[in-house]
Amino acid sequence: MSTPFPASVYAARLDRARALTADAGLDAIVVGPGPDLAYLVGVEGDTIERLTALVIPASGEPTVVVPRMELAKVRDTAVGSLGLAVSDWVDGEDPYALVTAAMGGSAARFGVADALPALHVVPLTVRLDVRPELATPVLRESRMIKDAAEVAELRRAGDAIDAVHRRVPGLLRAGRTEREVAAEIAAALVEEGHRTVEFVIVASGPNGADPHHEVSDRVIQDGDVVVVDIGGAVPSGYNSDSTRTYAVGTPDPEVARRIAVLVRAQQAAVDAVRPGVTAEQVDAAARDVLASEGLADAFLHRTGHGIGVTTHEEPYIAPGNALPLREGMAFSIEPGIYFPGEWGSRIEDIVVVTADGCTNLNTTPHELTTAGS
Known part of the structure; x- marks a missing residue:
């Protein structure tokens, strides 16, 4: 695997992020490419028009939503070594439906990482019909x-x-x-x-x-x-x-x-x-x-x-x-x-x-x- 730390380090980080999500009263957080995603699962890179996102529910297991063309790269990180659930998609399919499914089908309150652009936040908001909140307090506490x-x-x-x-x-x-x-x-x-x-x-x-x-x-x-x-x-x-x-x-x-x-x-x-x-x-x-x-x-x-x-x-x-x-x-x-x-x-x-x-x-x-x- 190409991650700089053992899988156990990333597992502990995910567990802490999930606990902090629950403490914040959020049903889930959505993290796109950027420093938070690198910190949590070792996936590096920048946001592109095709959605890659880590969905961490307050209860339940994390899921990675990723374009199929990026699947091999993502699996060569803690996503693969931890055996995280992966929902891949191809052009013409709706990745925001996969994010919603990873939350259990709905969310009364959900947070988005501050690096996730409006290009993806707006369609996700429309899909869930819920105004998102910043997941910054959760992720800041995790990384600080x-x-x-x-x-x-x-x-x-x-x-x-x-x-x-x-x-x-x-x-x-x-x-x-x-x-x-x-x-x-x-x-x-x-x-x-x-x-x-x-x-x-x-x-x-x-x-x-x-x-x-x-x-x-x-x-x-x-x-x-x-x-x-x-x-x-x-x-x-x-x-x-x-x-x-x-x-x-x-x-x-x-x-x-x-x-x-x-x-x-x-x-x-x-x-x-x-x-x-x-x-x-x-x-x-x-x-x-x-x-x-x-x-x-x-x-x-x-x-x-x-x-x-x-x-x-x-x-x-x-x-x-x-x-x-x-x-x-x-x-x-x-x-x-x-x-x-x-x-x-x-x-x-x-x-x-x-x-x-x-x-x-x-x-x-x-x-x-x-x-x-």
């Missing part, structure tokens, strides 16, 4: 707490991205463009064990003040501060995401001082992580350090986001999120400071909540690192 197999894969991803960051100082030097450096970083991501390159940000000088700058043809100059934010998926589909800030040559002393404050803020947030602490309290730990040094207005975004089969998922480490942290949650800690027209800096690690704190999956130096000039 990582099991031991997931933590191992996130650790593998963390090791791989750390290896890339160790190579970055040798790639950054005055006279090269951001795009040239980014291309070599992308190649390094694959060389160090990633299956895919999800993003490469090389933001030099004033471009570093844009948190979502990617790359440009700007020529890196001596004295530049450069933000390098990179990530990708390892073969299991689990993601890395790590940001470090580099200096090409000797940085301005005031710039170095401010980045040292940011490093302290990032560490304060990491130190705040433990079960029972809320997401907003972790965010505040970083924000308070920056505010104490007059840098509050330079911090433009939340402190972090969850990570797993997608780069951004629950929980979000942000102001106003009173969600208590629980053991097994995995997320980034990435405060940043940004000065439009001048420079920016961000420091990011992935952490996993443990029984009494957290484990940091990234170990490369947090301090401003000097690259070539």
Whole structure:
């Protein structure tokens, strides 16, 4: 089978999703291609005009509805190893009738995964004559707490991205463009064990003040501060995401001082992580350090986001999120400071909540690192 985990892992995930569906008062949930389907049964791919869907009833066994032309691929996943019921169909037949049948013929309340497009939600709604609800609360709760197999894969991803960051100082030097450096970083991501390159940000000088700058043809100059934010998926589909800030040559002393404050803020947030602490309290730990040094207005975004089969998922480490942290949650800690027209800096690690704190999956130096000039 082509799944990254044993069948028992997927069986436990399906059982939990079914229990959460019942707890939510839903008769069933419908999950189409996307990260939720990959998480639940190891089926990867994107939604197409032909419906593929996993139907999980609150009581009863799951069923996979799939076009016959996709049947072999789907069976070469946990769908096959677990012996899940499969209802296949060909063009000219009604797949929404098969979804309805998998629910037992009707449903008073059913949920749909947020990745299922209107192309399929609308016909299903017409067939059932029931307004659907988002299955997001069920699926979010399923994916938010990582099991031991997931933590191992996130650790593998963390090791791989750390290896890339160790190579970055040798790639950054005055006279090269951001795009040239980014291309070599992308190649390094694959060389160090990633299956895919999800993003490469090389933001030099004033471009570093844009948190979502990617790359440009700007020529890196001596004295530049450069933000390098990179990530990708390892073969299991689990993601890395790590940001470090580099200096090409000797940085301005005031710039170095401010980045040292940011490093302290990032560490304060990491130190705040433990079960029972809320997401907003972790965010505040970083924000308070920056505010104490007059840098509050330079911090433009939340402190972090969850990570797993997608780069951004629950929980979000942000102001106003009173969600208590629980053991097994995995997320980034990435405060940043940004000065439009001048420079920016961000420091990011992935952490996993443990029984009494957290484990940091990234170990490369947090301090401003000097690259070539």
